[in-house]
Amino acid sequence: MIYAKMKDALRYCGISANLDLALEHVNSDFLATLGEDRIELKGTDVYVFKVPLTTKVASETLFENHHDYIDIHVVLEGAERMVINIPEALEPVEEKPENDAYFFRGNDGQAMILTPGNFLVAFPEDAHKTPGAVDDIPQNIVKAVFKVKL
Numbered sequence: 001m002i003y004a005k006m007k008d009a010l011r012y013c014g015i016s017a018n019l020d021l022a023l024e025h026v027n028s029d030f031l032a033t034l035g036e037d038r039i040e041l042k043g044t045d046v047y048v049f050k051v052p053l054t055t056k057v058a059s060e061t062l063f064e065n066h067h068d069y070i071d072i073h074v075v076l077e078g079a080e081r082m083v084i085n086i087p088e089a090l091e092p093v094e095e096k097p098e099n100d101a102y103f104f105r106g107n108d109g110q111a112m113i114l115t116p117g118n119f120l121v122a123f124p125e126d127a128h129k130t131p132g133a134v135d136d137i138p139q140n141i142v143k144a145v146f147k148v149k150l
Helices: 006-012 017-024
Strands: 002-003 039-040 046-054 063-065 069-077 082-087 092-095 101-105 109-116 118-122 127-132 141-150
Touching: 006 017, 006 118, 017 039, 017 069, 017 127, 069 082, 069 101, 069 109, 082 118, 092 141, 109 118, 109 127
Parallel strands: none
Antiparallel strands: 002 118, 039 046, 046 141, 063 101, 063 127, 069 118, 069 141, 082 109, 082 127, 092 101
Protein backbone atom coordinates (compact mmCIF):
# COMPACT_ATOMS: atom_id res chain seq x y z
CA MET A 1 0.00 0.00 0.00
CA ILE A 2 1.10 3.53 -0.71
CA TYR A 3 -0.76 6.45 0.88
CA ALA A 4 0.66 9.82 -0.07
CA LYS A 5 0.09 13.34 -1.35
CA MET A 6 -0.50 13.70 -5.09
CA LYS A 7 2.44 16.09 -5.33
CA ASP A 8 4.69 13.16 -4.31
CA ALA A 9 3.28 10.58 -6.75
CA LEU A 10 6.39 10.45 -8.94
CA ARG A 11 8.53 9.42 -5.95
CA TYR A 12 7.02 5.95 -6.27
CA CYS A 13 8.05 5.35 -9.88
CA GLY A 14 10.30 2.40 -10.64
CA ILE A 15 8.14 -0.48 -9.39
CA SER A 16 6.73 -1.22 -12.86
CA ALA A 17 6.35 0.61 -16.18
CA ASN A 18 2.55 0.42 -16.02
CA LEU A 19 2.49 1.84 -12.50
CA ASP A 20 4.88 4.61 -13.59
CA LEU A 21 2.49 5.58 -16.39
CA ALA A 22 -0.46 5.77 -13.99
CA LEU A 23 1.51 7.74 -11.39
CA GLU A 24 2.48 10.29 -14.05
CA HIS A 25 -1.26 11.00 -14.36
CA VAL A 26 -1.97 11.35 -10.62
CA ASN A 27 -2.06 15.13 -10.78
CA SER A 28 -4.70 17.84 -10.67
CA ASP A 29 -4.24 18.93 -14.29
CA PHE A 30 -4.93 15.47 -15.71
CA LEU A 31 -7.66 14.56 -13.23
CA ALA A 32 -9.55 17.79 -14.07
CA THR A 33 -9.95 16.49 -17.65
CA LEU A 34 -11.79 13.31 -16.62
CA GLY A 35 -15.34 13.00 -17.85
CA GLU A 36 -17.80 10.15 -17.68
CA ASP A 37 -15.88 7.91 -20.08
CA ARG A 38 -13.03 5.61 -19.15
CA ILE A 39 -9.67 6.85 -20.43
CA GLU A 40 -7.25 4.20 -21.59
CA LEU A 41 -3.68 5.32 -21.03
CA LYS A 42 -2.35 1.98 -22.33
CA GLY A 43 -5.33 -0.07 -23.47
CA THR A 44 -6.58 -2.44 -20.78
CA ASP A 45 -3.15 -2.40 -19.09
CA VAL A 46 -3.56 1.11 -17.63
CA TYR A 47 -6.84 2.98 -17.54
CA VAL A 48 -8.73 5.40 -15.34
CA PHE A 49 -12.35 6.29 -14.73
CA LYS A 50 -14.22 8.81 -12.62
CA VAL A 51 -17.12 7.62 -10.50
CA PRO A 52 -19.63 9.39 -8.26
CA LEU A 53 -20.40 7.39 -5.11
CA THR A 54 -22.25 7.66 -1.85
CA THR A 55 -20.12 6.49 1.06
CA LYS A 56 -21.54 3.82 3.36
CA VAL A 57 -21.28 2.87 7.02
CA ALA A 58 -18.69 0.17 7.71
CA SER A 59 -21.25 -2.63 8.14
CA GLU A 60 -22.46 -2.09 4.54
CA THR A 61 -19.06 -2.46 2.88
CA LEU A 62 -16.76 -5.37 2.02
CA PHE A 63 -13.05 -5.64 1.47
CA GLU A 64 -11.91 -6.42 -2.05
CA ASN A 65 -8.65 -7.19 -3.74
CA HIS A 66 -7.41 -8.05 -7.20
CA HIS A 67 -4.88 -10.59 -8.43
CA ASP A 68 -4.05 -9.03 -11.80
CA TYR A 69 -4.40 -5.28 -11.19
CA ILE A 70 -3.15 -2.58 -8.86
CA ASP A 71 -5.72 0.09 -7.93
CA ILE A 72 -4.96 3.77 -7.42
CA HIS A 73 -7.76 5.63 -5.60
CA VAL A 74 -7.96 9.43 -5.76
CA VAL A 75 -10.85 11.28 -4.13
CA LEU A 76 -11.70 14.37 -6.19
CA GLU A 77 -14.61 15.69 -4.09
CA GLY A 78 -15.57 14.84 -0.52
CA ALA A 79 -13.87 12.38 1.83
CA GLU A 80 -13.75 8.60 1.95
CA ARG A 81 -12.65 6.27 4.75
CA MET A 82 -10.63 3.34 3.42
CA VAL A 83 -9.44 0.35 5.41
CA ILE A 84 -6.61 -1.93 4.28
CA ASN A 85 -5.91 -5.44 5.50
CA ILE A 86 -4.22 -8.58 4.25
CA PRO A 87 -6.63 -11.07 2.62
CA GLU A 88 -5.42 -13.90 4.87
CA ALA A 89 -6.80 -12.04 7.91
CA LEU A 90 -10.28 -11.81 6.37
CA GLU A 91 -13.18 -14.15 5.62
CA PRO A 92 -13.67 -14.83 1.88
CA VAL A 93 -17.20 -13.99 0.73
CA GLU A 94 -17.27 -14.05 -3.07
CA GLU A 95 -14.92 -14.48 -6.02
CA LYS A 96 -15.42 -12.96 -9.45
CA PRO A 97 -12.24 -13.95 -11.30
CA GLU A 98 -13.71 -12.80 -14.63
CA ASN A 99 -13.65 -9.26 -13.15
CA ASP A 100 -10.46 -9.81 -11.11
CA ALA A 101 -12.49 -9.07 -7.97
CA TYR A 102 -12.31 -11.01 -4.71
CA PHE A 103 -14.48 -9.97 -1.76
CA PHE A 104 -13.96 -10.45 1.97
CA ARG A 105 -15.66 -9.67 5.26
CA GLY A 106 -13.79 -8.30 8.26
CA ASN A 107 -13.55 -5.29 10.55
CA ASP A 108 -9.93 -4.73 11.44
CA GLY A 109 -7.18 -3.11 9.43
CA GLN A 110 -5.34 0.12 8.78
CA ALA A 111 -7.82 2.98 8.27
CA MET A 112 -7.12 6.24 6.48
CA ILE A 113 -9.17 9.14 5.18
CA LEU A 114 -8.80 10.00 1.50
CA THR A 115 -9.46 13.62 0.64
CA PRO A 116 -8.63 15.69 -2.44
CA GLY A 117 -4.87 15.93 -2.80
CA ASN A 118 -4.13 12.42 -1.49
CA PHE A 119 -4.00 9.06 -3.24
CA LEU A 120 -3.83 5.41 -2.23
CA VAL A 121 -2.23 2.57 -4.17
CA ALA A 122 -3.63 -0.87 -3.34
CA PHE A 123 -1.51 -3.82 -4.47
CA PRO A 124 -2.87 -7.41 -4.70
CA GLU A 125 -1.83 -8.09 -1.10
CA ASP A 126 -3.84 -5.06 0.05
CA ALA A 127 -7.50 -5.92 0.50
CA HIS A 128 -9.25 -2.55 0.57
CA LYS A 129 -12.62 -1.60 2.00
CA THR A 130 -14.39 1.19 0.12
CA PRO A 131 -16.43 3.46 -0.03
CA GLY A 132 -16.45 4.05 3.70
CA ALA A 133 -18.23 6.94 5.34
CA VAL A 134 -16.10 9.20 7.51
CA ASP A 135 -17.49 9.10 11.07
CA ASP A 136 -20.26 6.78 9.72
CA ILE A 137 -21.98 9.77 8.07
CA PRO A 138 -22.67 8.92 4.40
CA GLN A 139 -21.85 11.62 1.87
CA ASN A 140 -21.62 11.97 -1.88
CA ILE A 141 -18.08 11.84 -3.24
CA VAL A 142 -16.40 11.76 -6.63
CA LYS A 143 -13.28 9.71 -7.11
CA ALA A 144 -10.93 8.57 -9.83
CA VAL A 145 -9.78 4.96 -9.94
CA PHE A 146 -6.77 3.89 -11.95
CA LYS A 147 -6.49 0.21 -12.88
CA VAL A 148 -2.90 -0.91 -13.49
CA LYS A 149 -2.12 -4.36 -14.91
CA LEU A 150 0.71 -6.16 -13.14
